[in-house]
Amino acid sequence: MAKIWTAGLAIIGDEILSGRTQDRNIAQVATWLNAQGIRLADVRVVPDVEERIIEALDVLRSSYDYCFTTGGIGPTHDDITVDAIAKALGVPVVIHPDARAILERYYADKGGLNEGRLRMARVPEGAELIPNRMSGAPGIKLGNLFLMAGVPHITAGMLDALTGTLEGGRPLVSVTVGAFAPESEVADLLRQAEQSADGISIGSYPFFKEGRVGSNFVVRSEDEQRARAVADDLAIKLAEVGYDPVEGGI
Amino acid sequence: MAKIWTAGLAIIGDEILSGRTQDRNIAQVATWLNAQGIRLADVRVVPDVEERIIEALDVLRSSYDYCFTTGGIGPTHDDITVDAIAKALGVPVVIHPDARAILERYYADKGGLNEGRLRMARVPEGAELIPNRMSGAPGIKLGNLFLMAGVPHITAGMLDALTGTLEGGRPLVSVTVGAFAPESEVADLLRQAEQSADGISIGSYPFFKEGRVGSNFVVRSEDEQRARAVADDLAIKLAEVGYDPVEGGI
Numbered sequence: 001m002a003k004i005w006t007a008g009l010a011i012i013g014d015e016i017l018s019g020r021t022q023d024r025n026i027a028q029v030a031t032w033l034n035a036q037g038i039r040l041a042d043v044r045v046v047p048d049v050e051e052r053i054i055e056a057l058d059v060l061r062s063s064y065d066y067c068f069t070t071g072g073i074g075p076t077h078d079d080i081t082v083d084a085i086a087k088a089l090g091v092p093v094v095i096h097p098d099a100r101a102i103l104e105r106y107y108a109d110k111g112g113l114n115e116g117r118l119r120m121a122r123v124p125e126g127a128e129l130i131p132n133r134m135s136g137a138p139g140i141k142l143g144n145l146f147l148m149a150g151v152p153h154i155t156a157g158m159l160d161a162l163t164g165t166l167e168g169g170r171p172l173v174s175v176t177v178g179a180f181a182p183e184s185e186v187a188d189l190l191r192q193a194e195q196s197a198d199g200i201s202i203g204s205y206p207f208f209k210e211g212r213v214g215s216n217f218v219v220r221s222e223d224e225q226r227a228r229a230v231a232d233d234l235a236i237k238l239a240e241v242g243y244d245p246v247e248g249g250i
Numbered sequence: 251m252a253k254i255w256t257a258g259l260a261i262i263g264d265e266i267l268s269g270r271t272q273d274r275n276i277a278q279v280a281t282w283l284n285a286q287g288i289r290l291a292d293v294r295v296v297p298d299v300e301e302r303i304i305e306a307l308d309v310l311r312s313s314y315d316y317c318f319t320t321g322g323i324g325p326t327h328d329d330i331t332v333d334a335i336a337k338a339l340g341v342p343v344v345i346h347p348d349a350r351a352i353l354e355r356y357y358a359d360k361g362g363l364n365e366g367r368l369r370m371a372r373v374p375e376g377a378e379l380i381p382n383r384m385s386g387a388p389g390i391k392l393g394n395l396f397l398m399a400g401v402p403h404i405t406a407g408m409l410d411a412l413t414g415t416l417e418g419g420r421p422l423v424s425v426t427v428g429a430f431a432p433e434s435e436v437a438d439l440l441r442q443a444e445q446s447a448d449g450i451s452i453g454s455y456p457f458f459k460e461g462r463v464g465s466n467f468v469v470r471s472e473d474e475q476r477a478r479a480v481a482d483d484l485a486i487k488l489a490e491v492g493y494d495p496v497e498g499g500i
Contacts, residue, residue: 014453017290019280020424020468021455023273026295030269040267042302043295045276048453052292075434076454077441107434116437151456174270184325184357187366191327203264203298204326205271206401218270 002222005168006041007033008060012071012081013150014048024152025070032159037168038066048072053084061145066166071150073140075116081147082140086124089142096123099138106136131161173224175231178249179238180214182206186238190217193234199223200230207250216249252472255418256291257283258310262321262331263400264298274402275320282409287418288316298322303334311338311395316416321400323390325366331397332390336374339392346373349388356386381411423474425481428499429488430464432456436488440467443484449473450480457500466499 009029015021023045030040041064044056053072061067072081086093099121100113107117120137123129130139130146132154139158140147148158183190183204194202200221207214217234221227239245259279265271273295280290291314294306303322311317322331336343349371350363357367370387373379380389380396382404389408390397398408433440433454444452450471457464467484471477489495 011293014451014470015455015468016276017280017293018422018424018470019277019282019284019290020453022277026266027269027272030267032269034269040269041297043261043267043293045293047291074454074456076437077444078451078453110432111435114435114437117434119437120434172268174268182360184367184370185361185364187326187364187369194327201264201328203270203328204324205265206324218265220264220268 002169005038005066006064007038007066007068008042008044008064009040010053010056010060010067010069011043011045011150012048012053012069013045014078016045016071017047025150025155028152028156029068029070029159032163034171036163036166037171038166039172048078048080050080050084050087053081054088057085057088057145061143066144066146068146068148070148070155073120073137073147073149075119075137079119082122082124085142085145085147089124091125093122094125095121096127096129099123099129102129102138103136130158133157133161170222172220172222173227175219175227176249177217177219177231177235177238178214178246179217179235179243180212180246181238181241181243182213183215186215186241186243189234189237189241193217193219193230193237196233197221197226197230200226202230202234209246209250214246214250218249252419255288255316256314257288257316257318258292258294258314259290260303260306260310260317260319261293261295261400262298262303262319263295264328266295266321267297275400275405278402278406279318279320279409282413284421286413286416287421288416289422298328298330300330300334300337303331304338307335307338307395311393316394316396318396318398320398320405323370323387323397323399325369325387329369332372332374335392335395335397339374341375343372344375345371346377346379349373349379352379352388353386380408383407383411420472422470422472423477425469425477426499427467427469427481427485427488428464428496429467429485429493430462430496431488431491431493432463433465436465436491436493439484439487439491443469443480443487446483447471447476447480450477452480452484459496459500464496464500468499
């Protein structure tokens with residue numbers, strides 16, 4: 001059986017845990033990882049507290065092939081991800097010369113470098129940079145660790161820069177069968193469908209539309225043909241029992 | 251010093267880890283908890299895999315005052331939260347008579363109870379119910395554990411039912427100072443502001459608006475007066491240096 005590549009993700013920031021900021025990075029990183037043939041297997045949201053970041057990182061980087069982080073690599077006092085990771089790895093924090101040069105260019109017409117801005121050139125020793133085409137300050141790559149910005153459109157640019165650079169397997173293909181079928185009426189049918197083929201799983205997610213109850217049944221597999229076959233068969237069975245289809249789900 | 255009440259949250263579901271579904275429960279639960287005087291201290295997103303759910307639950311329920319979960323308490327084969335938690339607690343799964351009665355009433359004009367629907371009356375032995383005014387099937391409360399639905403508006407109804415029932419401390423008050431100030435230019439000022447008073451913290455979150463760079467500086471404290479004083483002082487200092495204010499932040 002082919003290796004399944006996995007990743008863990010640490011979302012770092014008090015603003016997520018306080019509810020102030022609606023996270024967008026879990027879904028964004030998950031979708032991107034799947035396109036690389038890597039499964040997001042674990043997410044931890046941790047506060048801006050050094051020992052909590054270290055604790056999460058230690059678990060994630062040793063449990064999965066890759067470990068990603070978002071948040072805490074900016075210029076202010078609450079940005080402590082680099083220091084936490086350097087401590088976790090037992091290496092010093094150094095100024096990366098390329099990061100410094102990037103920041104010097106980026107801030108040349110914005111008042112130049114200062115102590116806060118230079119903070120964003122600090123990396124754990126041995127790190128490489130992840131380009132940031134949005135706002136200068138780069139992300140950081142070190143072994144299987146990838147430290148990215150927390151602002152979603154900057155994170156997106158960094159993911160884009162990493163596209164195609166990571167070893168992965170086959171993406172998980174999802175085929176959605178939508179129907180105005182309450183999931184509580186079709187539990188048996190779903191269970192049978194899931195057991196009808198190896199290497200597939202089916203998730204069931206209710207929705208409410210136009211005053212009617214329905215469900216998205218998501219068939220997942222690394223084998224697209226198999227996923228489609230199971231989904232097609234499930235759609236036929238749901239129609240036979242009399243449930244109106246919702247093309248492609250909701 | 252007054253006790254700080256804390257909670258952990260497990261978001262259970264393959265649909266979050268696959269990126270298919272954008273999570274809305276972290277922010278929703280976090281905001282609600284804060285209003286109860288409880289801090290969300292830890293979030294784990296775990297797949298529909300029994301041992302992973304048990305592992306996360308064991309950590310969260312023993313590390314924090316309260317442990318909440320969302321997802322996996324519906325009628326289908328992928329809803330395994332109840333079984334996982336019963337196993338974690340070492341208690342059997344039983345049919346809760348009140349839950350059964352609620353479901354019988356709810357489904358009376360919808361075809362009645364069936365095996366899938368009755369699944370939603372299953373609870374770990376000793377559990378109480380959390381009312382669900384949206385869709386019948388109740389949530390589950392057992393000791394410091396609170397199992398809620400994953401569909402955000404149903405989760406919201408359950409949180410509403412729990413409002414005022416949990417012991418907590420003082421809510422953390424957040425006061426936002428917005429300014430067209432790049433955070434990289436004011437790192438020192440922020441650090442000084444944070445050190446100017448005990449029991450406060452300041453988070454810095456950049457934004458981009460109308461082609462200009464700005465930041466929301468969020469002053470957090472249990473002491474509202476102190477948070478406001480620090481925020482007011484910071485706003486004055488930012489204006490003195492020449493940054494345009496953004497009333498209340500973005």
